Amino acid sequence: MHPSRLNETAGQGSTAASSQEMRELSYAQAINVALAEEMERDERIILLGEDIGAYGGVFRVTQGLQERFGTHRVLDTPISEAGFLGCAVGAAMCGLRPVVEIMYVDFTGVAMDQIINQAAKLAYVSGGQVRVPLVIRTQQGARPGAAAQHAQCFEAIFAHIPGLRVVTPATPRDARGLLKAAIRCDDPVVFLEHKLLYSTTGLVPLAEEVIPLGRASLVRSGKDVSLFSYAAMLPVVMEAADRLAEMGVSAEVVDVRSLAPLDEETLLSSIRRTNRALIVHEAWRRGGLGAEIAALLQERAFDYLDAPVARVAACDVPKPFSPAFDAFYLPTVEKVVQAVLTLLR
Amino acid sequence: MQWSVEKLLKLYRLMFLIRTFEERCLRLSYQGQIAGSIHLCVGQEAVAVGAAEALQEEDLTVTTYRGHGHVLARGVDPYRAFAEMLGRRSGLCGGKGGSMHLTAVAQGVLPPNSIVAAGLPIATGVALAQRYLRRTSVVLCTFGEGALNQGAAHEALNLAAIWDLPVIFLCENNGYAEMTPAYSMIKGESFAARVRAYGIATYEVDGMDVCAVAEGTMQAVEQARAGQGPIFIEARTYRFLGHYQADPGTAYRSAEEVQRWRARDPLKLLRARLCEQQVDTERMLTALEEEVKAYLEECERRALADPWPEAEVLTEGVYASIQA
Numbered sequence: 001m002h003p004s005r006l007n008e009t010a011g012q013g014s015t016a017a018s019s020q021e022m023r024e025l026s027y028a029q030a031i032n033v034a035l036a037e038e039m040e041r042d043e044r045i046i047l048l049g050e051d052i053g054a055y056g057g058v059f060r061v062t063q064g065l066q067e068r069f070g071t072h073r074v075l076d077t078p079i080s081e082a083g084f085l086g087c088a089v090g091a092a093m094c095g096l097r098p099v100v101e102i103m104y105v106d107f108t109g110v111a112m113d114q115i116i117n118q119a120a121k122l123a124y125v126s127g128g129q130v131r132v133p134l135v136i137r138t139q140q141g142a143r144p145g146a147a148a149q150h151a152q153c154f155e156a157i158f159a160h161i162p163g164l165r166v167v168t169p170a171t172p173r174d175a176r177g178l179l180k181a182a183i184r185c186d187d188p189v190v191f192l193e194h195k196l197l198y199s200t201t202g203l204v205p206l207a208e209e210v211i212p213l214g215r216a217s218l219v220r221s222g223k224d225v226s227l228f229s230y231a232a233m234l235p236v237v238m239e240a241a242d243r244l245a246e247m248g249v250s251a252e253v254v255d256v257r258s259l260a261p262l263d264e265e266t267l268l269s270s271i272r273r274t275n276r277a278l279i280v281h282e283a284w285r286r287g288g289l290g291a292e293i294a295a296l297l298q299e300r301a302f303d304y305l306d307a308p309v310a311r312v313a314a315c316d317v318p319k320p321f322s323p324a325f326d327a328f329y330l331p332t333v334e335k336v337v338q339a340v341l342t343l344l345r
Numbered sequence: 346m347q348w349s350v351e352k353l354l355k356l357y358r359l360m361f362l363i364r365t366f367e368e369r370c371l372r373l374s375y376q377g378q379i380a381g382s383i384h385l386c387v388g389q390e391a392v393a394v395g396a397a398e399a400l401q402e403e404d405l406t407v408t409t410y411r412g413h414g415h416v417l418a419r420g421v422d423p424y425r426a427f428a429e430m431l432g433r434r435s436g437l438c439g440g441k442g443g444s445m446h447l448t449a450v451a452q453g454v455l456p457p458n459s460i461v462a463a464g465l466p467i468a469t470g471v472a473l474a475q476r477y478l479r480r481t482s483v484v485l486c487t488f489g490e491g492a493l494n495q496g497a498a499h500e501a502l503n504l505a506a507i508w509d510l511p512v513i514f515l516c517e518n519n520g521y522a523e524m525t526p527a528y529s530m531i532k533g534e535s536f537a538a539r540v541r542a543y544g545i546a547t548y549e550v551d552g553m554d555v556c557a558v559a560e561g562t563m564q565a566v567e568q569a570r571a572g573q574g575p576i577f578i579e580a581r582t583y584r585f586l587g588h589y590q591a592d593p594g595t596a597y598r599s600a601e602e603v604q605r606w607r608a609r610d611p612l613k614l615l616r617a618r619l620c621e622q623q624v625d626t627e628r629m630l631t632a633l634e635e636e637v638k639a640y641l642e643e644c645e646r647r648a649l650a651d652p653w654p655e656a657e658v659l660t661e662g663v664y665a666s667i668q669a
């Protein structure tokens with residue numbers, strides 16, 4: 001299924017009315033639009049990253065922004081993730097609202113101190129004397145031919161850290177609306193894009209739309225099972241839901257999209273309706289967000305569960321290079337369908 | 346530069362206040378009143394006081410776990426600093442930061458850092474924001490010589506250099522990183538030489554001479570404010586005590602070495618200078634010391650009597666708008 005299918009229903013729970021005028025944008029364009037709109041609105045927003053200015057970003061997300069807003073607002077940096085991320089933390093503490101692009105989530109490894117020990121902590125340890133309104137935009141996930149250091153999903157690492165917010169949009173509409181909310185938020189937000197989604201297209205309202213952080217989105221209603229997923233796994237899950245429908249199984253699909261803090265109420269109300277849950281994510285299974293969601297469901301909705309909470313996730317190995325491995329390593333439609341059928345047995 | 350007796354007395358008072366504050370902290374630590382590690386700057390007071398003397402109120406300080414001196418030198422209330430060290434509700438950070446994070450934004454003190462070298466990238470961003478917002482503030486970023494072996498420090502120096510940021514990188518070379526001698530971990534003899542390779546102007550000052558530190562920093566501040574930043578200053582200094590409260594500081598350095606540096610105690614040096622300049626200073630300094638001692642005793646007493654933080658505040662402030 002083409003990911004644009006999601007736009008038929010995605011955006012539910014957002015602030016927009018459905019009758020408004022729409023335009024078709026790619027996921028990358030939608031992010032670009034959000035950046036441009038916010039920069040237009042608020043002069044304190046600056047962008048920092050490698051090749052984001054003159055070149056427009058390796059994934060073309062920041063195209064045209066330096067030309068439009070100037071080199072003082074769109075800063076090309078040296079290959080110094082710890083340096084420029086730390087620089088953004090300092091600038092955020094002192095009145096700016098930086099949006100940093102880390103080219104691949106894999107590269108956050110060299111800047112982790114600034115994310116985990118600095119951005120996430122300084123507001124708290126200072127007793128609220130400073131705030132760090134910083135957005136760390138990066139992209140993650142596998143694509144065919146990507147090997148171990150350019151294909152990882154780190155959302156669970158970030159979601160583990162109090163003080164960070166973690167968001168990951170699945171559609172162009174959510175990408176624009178959530179990024180705008182992230183930029184307006186006074187906390188550090190890790191904004192996880194997915195490399196496979198950049199070229200996907202969908203309808204985005206022409207009018208202003210800010211989609212609040214911390215809210216999941218019900219993408220498809222169903223009564224037999226809840227499928228909780230996000231980012232590039234959502235198209236996989238939607239296709240599985242179609243197949244299941246053909247087999248007479250009614251699957252509900254929730255785009256979790258705000259991973260920290262989690263929208264616990266939406267997940268719990270879904271499980272109270274369907275009594276069965278499967279979590280699907282591209283990150284590794286061990287210690288992944290699925291484990292957190294499963295724990296939440298058994299702690300807060302144990303009496304509603306008719307089956308153990310199940311997970312479909314990446315195999316716990318470094319992402320291997322050969323495309324021949326992909327179907328074994330990654331969640332697939334087939335694996336999702338099988339997992340649901342097992343749940344229903 | 347001409348220093349009036351009045352000015353020198355002010356510097357002496359501040360250095361003596363920092364010394365006494367820290368000696369009291371050490372005692373509180375040994376008594377079990379202060380929990381955890383504390384890293385004292387006893388011996389390095391001239392660096393803190395001299396550097397702060399060069400700053401204007403609007404300037405910003407980014408310092409480290411060894412930064413109690415830098416914090417107090419900016420005029421932060423010692424009572425609230427004691428209370429924070431003691432983990433009290435009335436502390437600078439409400440008891441959430443402790444010794445290594447004495448923050449006082451109203452006095453220009455941004456959160457100090459306990460990750461070696463993390464402050465350097467942050468300081469570049471603080472400076473970027475000042476310039477972007479057309480403020481004239483400069484940023485004083487302090488760290489130990491050991492920090493110059495961290496990648497983040499070098500990334501930050503390069504960033505500050507290519508963007509001409511108004512940062513004064515003040516390196517306090519106290520000869521040791523924990524128990525490791527400084528020069529066993531770099532090839533060659535000069536930290537400043539490495540920094541010059543980034544195209545940054547460097548000064549070296551006697552870190553035991555408060556006037557020398559102040560003069561060097563004033564020049565750096567002037568240049569940084571005029572858009573000729575960043576500037577790097579290496580202050581040669583020494584910590585008289587151990588790396589932290591549990592280190593006597595004797596295993597890795599000789600008694601003679603410590604004695605040699607103690608002979609150049611910044612308080613002694615300034616006292617001698619004052620006595621040269623004016624005859625009756627001895628008596629004045631003694632009176633001043635008595636006043637500071639009584640003042641800090643009272644600050645400590647008040648802080649010790651303060652209540653602990655309530656459980657309700659535990660989850661406050663993790664996020665700006667919601668409870669965690």
Ligand SMILES: Cc1ncc(C[n+]2csc(CCOP(=O)(O)OP(=O)(O)O)c2C)c(N)n1
Pocket residue numbers: 411459460461488489490491492493517519521522523
């Ligand atoms: C990244 C990191 N590594 C190690 C430590 C442990 N540590 C604390 S202080 C210190 C020595 C630092 O020496 P220096 O920079 O010279 O500063 P000084 O303590 O002498 O003021 C070390 C290794 C740390 N806090 N952070």
Ligand SMILES: [Mg+2]
Pocket residue numbers: 489490491517518519520521522523
């Ligand atoms: Mg040192």
